[in-house]
Amino acid sequence: MFANLHNLSHHAAWRRQLEMILESTGEGIYGIDLKGRCIFINEAGAVMLGYTPDEVLGRPMHYLIHHSHADETLMPVHECRIYQAFREGQGVRVDDEVLWRRDGSSFPAEYASYPIRDGETVVGAVVTFNDITERKRSARLQQEANDQLEKRVRERTAELTVAHDNLRQSNESLRRLAAHLNSVREEERRHIARDVHDELGAALTALQLEMSWLRHRLADDPALGGKLDSMLDIGDHAMQAVRRILNDLRPGILDHLGLWAALEGLLLDFQKRSGLSCSFVCSPEIERCRLGRDAEIALYRIVQEVLTNVSRHAQASRVELRVSATGRDLELLIADDGQGMRVPRQPTSFGLLGMRERTLALGGSLEIISSPGKGVRIMLRLPNVIA
Numbered sequence: 001m002f003a004n005l006h007n008l009s010h011h012a013a014w015r016r017q018l019e020m021i022l023e024s025t026g027e028g029i030y031g032i033d034l035k036g037r038c039i040f041i042n043e044a045g046a047v048m049l050g051y052t053p054d055e056v057l058g059r060p061m062h063y064l065i066h067h068s069h070a071d072e073t074l075m076p077v078h079e080c081r082i083y084q085a086f087r088e089g090q091g092v093r094v095d096d097e098v099l100w101r102r103d104g105s106s107f108p109a110e111y112a113s114y115p116i117r118d119g120e121t122v123v124g125a126v127v128t129f130n131d132i133t134e135r136k137r138s139a140r141l142q143q144e145a146n147d148q149l150e151k152r153v154r155e156r157t158a159e160l161t162v163a164h165d166n167l168r169q170s171n172e173s174l175r176r177l178a179a180h181l182n183s184v185r186e187e188e189r190r191h192i193a194r195d196v197h198d199e200l201g202a203a204l205t206a207l208q209l210e211m212s213w214l215r216h217r218l219a220d221d222p223a224l225g226g227k228l229d230s231m232l233d234i235g236d237h238a239m240q241a242v243r244r245i246l247n248d249l250r251p252g253i254l255d256h257l258g259l260w261a262a263l264e265g266l267l268l269d270f271q272k273r274s275g276l277s278c279s280f281v282c283s284p285e286i287e288r289c290r291l292g293r294d295a296e297i298a299l300y301r302i303v304q305e306v307l308t309n310v311s312r313h314a315q316a317s318r319v320e321l322r323v324s325a326t327g328r329d330l331e332l333l334i335a336d337d338g339q340g341m342r343v344p345r346q347p348t349s350f351g352l353l354g355m356r357e358r359t360l361a362l363g364g365s366l367e368i369i370s371s372p373g374k375g376v377r378i379m380l381r382l383p384n385v386i387a
């Protein structure tokens with residue numbers, strides 16, 4: 001139907017086609033002359049504004065449909081962007097204003113205004129417009145949903161921060177409690193060791209002296225002398241048991257000769273009992289250094305637990321204990337060549353947990369390096385302890 005319209009812009013058929021297009025579109029379209037009076041409006045546009053096209057024709061459009069802002073304050077004609085645009089001979093596209101209906105209500109509109117030119121001269125403007133109530137409503141709903149979501153996220157983040165803080169505080173309390181219980185236990189052990197040593201040890205020694213005296217007196221009586229010999233043997237065994245118990249409770253060597261000698265002794269003893277080959281390497285500057293009673297007993301207990309683990313789980317043939325210094329930091333490495341283990345991210349078993357807690361209580365760090373078949377290396381670092 002659009003065929004053969006070449007050079008026929010004034011032809012009645014051409015005008016008819018244009019009218020049909022204008023009337024068929026869902027958008028409102030109107031034209032104004034230089035004075036702002038309506039020179040045409042399509043049906044859709046008039047309906048959107050609550051008029052018939054005839055009621056609008058010839059009317060000043062600004063005063064009819066664009067006179068006020070959304071908050072009902074007046075929009076002077078010199079602020080009207082439709083006018084501004086065609087006076088400057090330019091197009092404009094706007095979506096933040098309202099148009100007014102015949103019944104006094106308004107609707108958010110998107111409109112575009114372009115100058116109508118006759119040759120070089122602007123003779124008016126054509127305005128296309130749309131009711132964008134729905135679009136604005138869904139944008140507002142979207143914004144409200146976003147705001148709600150952001151509010152929820154902020155509230156949830158705040159809740160999580162509080163929960164995290166509480167958790168951190170309980171962790172710290174538990175850690176302090178564990179450290180306190182450890183030192184109470186060590187103190188208790190020291191007391192028991194002192195009582196056992198002073199009372200039981202002294203009584204056994206006195207008993208042994210008395211029995212030796214009696215043995216001399218009964219040198220000529222083989223029957224009673226033999227009885228006394230076996231009593232002396234029992235006394236010896238009891239004395240050895242007391243020494244062993246004392247050593248477990250509180251290794252005396254720790255107090256007298258210090259940690260490094262105590263660790264060497266522990267390793268020698270372990271070698272004797274387990275049959276594993278053990279080596280102890282400690283640099284001379286460390287041998288001279290004392291760490292204080294709490295730190296020394298803690299390190300001693302950690303090495304004790306590591307060695308117990310080696311004998312129980314590792315199936316190793318060698319154990320090495322190496323103590324070295326980097327600046328003022330102490331490094332203690334215990335390595336075995338056994339079957340290794342999968343290292344848990346967070347230890348839950350009490351042996352490993354106890355080692356970690358004791359190290360943390362000293363302000364240090366403990367690293368377990370292992371994988372199946374590769375042995376276990378335990379690296380303990382204490383910062384700033386070397387004088």
Ligand SMILES: Nc1ncnc2c1ncn2[C@@H]1O[C@H](COP(=O)(O)OP(=O)(O)OP(=O)(O)O)[C@@H](O)[C@H]1O
Nearest residue numbers: 309310313314338339340341349350351352353376
């Ligand atoms: N040197 C090691 N070689 C191989 N596996 C080890 C070694 N040390 C620890 N493990 C593994 O790590 C686990 C945890 O050790 P942990 O000392 O915490 O507990 P445990 O020795 O089993 O029991 P507990 O020490 O409480 O009596 C062990 O059960 C063992 O499987």
Ligand SMILES: [Mg+2]
Nearest residue numbers: 308309351352
């Ligand atoms: Mg263990």
